[in-house]
Amino acid sequence: MNENLLNTEIDKLDELYEGLKDCIYGEMPVGKMNKALGLLVKIRDQSATNIQRLAAMDVGPVYPILEELERAETKHPAWPSDPIHAAAVVQEECGEMVKAAVQYVYEGGEEKALLAEAVQTGAMAIRFLKNFNGRKTTRSVTDEFDCSAT
Incomplete structure (x- = not known):
């Protein structure tokens, strides 16, 4: 995020603040208004701080992961409802990444293949987190989930 975009976002927050302030005047007792x-x-102020933190972060590597996440969720909308099967999906992608790393280091494998597996692993890790429901169940929606697809 560049400096101009950051300033634009802060200006929008200031406009929102002024607009809300104008709406409040005259419609609330002074104590509640203050x-x-x-x-x-x-x-x-907190929003401006968060925007500044985001601007300082290098989130470039995250974009391909989010694109892969969207692609995977569209292609395979079903996701296991239990943490064991969901974690297995992440593990399967992680295993493919390790295999690609071994091939890259020892067998002349392509960097592109290794990075693609890393992106897929990240996407499935995010999907796991998005869908985690906190239940300690061992039952899964396996009839709706194709375990062979990622």
Whole structure:
């Protein structure tokens, strides 16, 4: 994220703050209005801080993972409902990444293949986190999930 984009986002937050402030005037008792405005200032400042943190991060490698995640969810919308089978999907991708790494280092394998496996592993790890429901069940939606596809 470049400096101009960051400043644009901060300007938008300031506009939102001013617009909300204008809406509040006259419709709330002064005490509640001051409390609401104080909260808006905190929200605006925290948002600006978060935007600055994001701007400083190198998130470039994340974009291919998110694209792969979207592709995989579209191609294979079903996902195991239990953590064991879901983790197995991540493990399967991780195993393919290790295999690609061995081939890259010892067998003249392609860097492109290794990086593709790393992206797929990251996508499945994110999918695991997105779908984790906290239940300790061993039952899975296997009839809706094709275990051979990633």
